[in-house]
Amino acid sequence: MEISANHPSLKSWINVDSTSDFPIQNIPFGIYSDNIVKHHVCSAIGDKVIDLYALSVLGYFNALNIKQDIFNAEHLNDFIALGKETTRAVRRRISDLLNENNTELQNNKTQYAGVFKRQADVDMLMPIKVGDYTDFFSSIDHATNMGKMIRDPENALLPNWKHLPVGYHGRASSICVSGHSFHRPKGQTKPADAELPVFGPCKLLDIELEMAFIIGKSTQMGESISTEKADDYIFGMLLFNDWSARDMQTWEYVPLGPFLAKNFASTVSPWLVTLDALEPFRVKGYEQNPKVLPYLEYTGDKNIDISLEVYIQPENSEVTQICASNYKYMYWTMEQQLAHHTVNGCNMNVGDMLASGTISGPQPHEYGSMLELTWRGTKPITLKDGSERKFINDNDTVIIKGHCSKDGVRIGFGECRAKVLPAV
Numbered sequence: 503m504e505i506s507a508n509h510p511s512l513k514s515w516i517n518v519d520s521t522s523d524f525p526i527q528n529i530p531f532g533i534y535s536d537n538i539v540k541h542h543v544c545s546a547i548g549d550k551v552i553d554l555y556a557l558s559v560l561g562y563f564n565a566l567n568i569k570q571d572i573f574n575a576e577h578l579n580d581f582i583a584l585g586k587e588t589t590r591a592v593r594r595r596i597s598d599l600l601n602e603n604n605t606e607l608q609n610n611k612t613q614y615a616g617v618f619k620r621q622a623d624v625d626m627l628m629p630i631k632v633g634d635y636t637d638f639f640s641s642i643d644h645a646t647n648m649g650k651m652i653r654d655p656e657n658a659l660l661p662n663w664k665h666l667p668v669g670y671h672g673r674a675s676s677i678c679v680s681g682h683s684f685h686r687p688k689g690q691t692k693p694a695d696a697e698l699p700v701f702g703p704c705k706l707l708d709i710e711l712e713m714a715f716i717i718g719k720s721t722q723m724g725e726s727i728s729t730e731k732a733d734d735y736i737f738g739m740l741l742f743n744d745w746s747a748r749d750m751q752t753w754e755y756v757p758l759g760p761f762l763a764k765n766f767a768s769t770v771s772p773w774l775v776t777l778d779a780l781e782p783f784r785v786k787g788y789e790q791n792p793k794v795l796p797y798l799e800y801t802g803d804k805n806i807d808i809s810l811e812v813y814i815q816p817e818n819s820e821v822t823q824i825c826a827s828n829y830k831y832m833y834w835t836m837e838q839q840l841a842h843h844t845v846n847g848c849n850m851n852v853g854d855m856l857a858s859g860t861i862s863g864p865q866p867h868e869y870g871s872m873l874e875l876t877w878r879g880t881k882p883i884t885l886k887d888g889s890e891r892k893f894i895n896d897n898d899t900v901i902i903k904g905h906c907s908k909d910g911v912r913i914g915f916g917e918c919r920a921k922v923l924p925a926v
């Protein structure tokens with residue numbers, strides 16, 4: 503299917519810097535607020551947000567037959583639930599309005615102030631009311647590194663790993679939008695030389711470089727989604743930092759998996775980039791050997807080439823890049839994750855969030871967690887200010903960025919940023 507809003511030749515009458523994440527080919531969706539607007543659905547072009555409620559009130563979406571209230575909302579769920587046919591038409595309409603050859607909005611300069619605002623002047627809010635959140639473990643390099651460090655270097659992957667996308671049910675309540683701060687978690691840990699556990703602030707606070715996709719179409723209990731149909735149910739993607747307390751994790755995770763080590767905070771980027779906008783960046787997936795069961799088989803190029811970067815910024819200091827990875831390193835695709843998640847009849851709801859698991863590449867600078875980057879603290883990272891990190895310190899800000907690039911088009915995700923405050 504050719505998506506007209508993706509065409510590399512499109513140009514906007516709004517100036518867009520070549521390094522911007524938001525050219526006319528992106529048109530992501532989010533929710534913003536400022537001193538006038540409580541919460542409106544918005545899109546982005548260059549360094550501006552586009553107020554879609556304002557466009558709707560001005561009549562620019564009249565042909566699409568959408569209730570204005572859909573754009574005056576705290577979250578994107580109701581907008582997404584309109585279905586891809588409608589949300590695609592909105593994306594196409596915005597693209598048309600921004601097109602250099604279209605004068606409808608371009609010639610109405612008095613309308614600009616209500617429609618366009620500088621991103622620097624608004625607050626981006628949590629884009630989705632997340633119902634259920636699932637986290638996978640689908641990067642083969644990450645799973646191998648974890649197995650080598652924690653178990654057996656000779657048999658790093660557990661026997662099930664290449665047969666199904668391993669996952670667990672996470673916690674939705676503590677997922678926050680980029681820009682929030684949180685206090686270092688406290689909990690039980692058991693030092694290696696101690697007989698009994700101790701209580702206190704986490705000592706090994708880590709990041710997990712991940713991406714998540716948002717469900718755009720609900721299913722009923724008992725229904726399954728095939729890999730072939732999966733894309734109809736995926737609205738879009740965002741950046742995700744699955745903060746992890748490694749010392750708490752080591753002690754608590756047996757036998758039911760992560761619990762308090764993962765549910766104290768997770769950070770998402772504010773822009774939901776549509777799967778449609780990402781289609782041009784699809785690449786071939788991993789050769790899966792052994793062959794997967796028929797319900798996990800798929801055809802076509804289902805990985806996506808998304809460059810991912812992680813930075814640490816200590817308090818009052820400069821930023822250091824610590825990792826450069828890529829979403830294409832996923833062994834299991836989103837389509838397989840969704841097919842697996844629903845093969846037993848588990849129902850999906852609009853706004854559910856399914857995260858990739860830590861995305862590590864084969865090279866040491868491509869590892870998506872401090873645990874791997876510093877190899878459990880044995881190889882500390884030196885930051886630009888000369889300080890060393892084995893894990894994340896108090897008052898560090900961690901920033902994740904991501905973008906695709908091809909044929910002169912750069913589609914980005916904005917920032918996923920959070921600061922760690924000292925334990926209270």
Ligand code: MN
Nearest residue numbers: 637710744859
């Ligand atoms: Mn994770």
